[in-house]
Amino acid sequence: MHNPIRHGEVMLLPVRSAPAGTREQVTTCIVGHSESGHHHVLDSDREFAKIVAANGDVFVDLDEPTRLVHLKDHDRHRELEVPAGVWRVLRKTEFDIGATVDRNPRTRYVQD
Template sequence: MRTPIRHGEVMLVPVGSAPDGTCERVTSCIVGHSESGHHHVLDSDLEFATIVSASGTLYVDLDTPSRLLHRKDHEQHRELEVPAGTWRVVRKTEYDVRSSVDPNPRRRPVVD
């Protein structure tokens, strides 16, 4: 039985199959981007499928176990082995109240 795999801010959730979407065969895939270049990467010796659903969700379909590693020189997450199967990639995001759009753009801040 496969269970979800957490790797820093990335989680791989086992699913029965991927939905229809754009498919590409690769041997390496960034599953978690980092602005500093310390990406979370799924890496395999054999090609596997990456599927991007219509909603933009990333799925990976692994024919064989693959490595999940953190491209960082220090304080990196340990390398994990991801079992074969189909996985939905979930990325943890932070909510930033300052980045939200003001629903009433005519409203001005009060300045005393």
């Protein structure tokens, strides 16, 4: 099992498998969205699976090592290579005092 990978406000956590959900084959996947267009993107020459679980969590299933790039001209995070495997995508979010709290239990995913 691999170590978690941090890329700016994005963290990829290795998991054994992705839950059931909407599955799409892609060659690029924005894993960290930026209002200014400075996205964090997984980019590959071959297709990989992007899975969105019923609760909205995003997973990627990479068949081969895949580039993680920051689309920014300056002060960007270095390009990384994400090893093959299944990864849960976590995004750092800002605290919003006006947001409501969801008190329903969420599905937990076991990581090694």
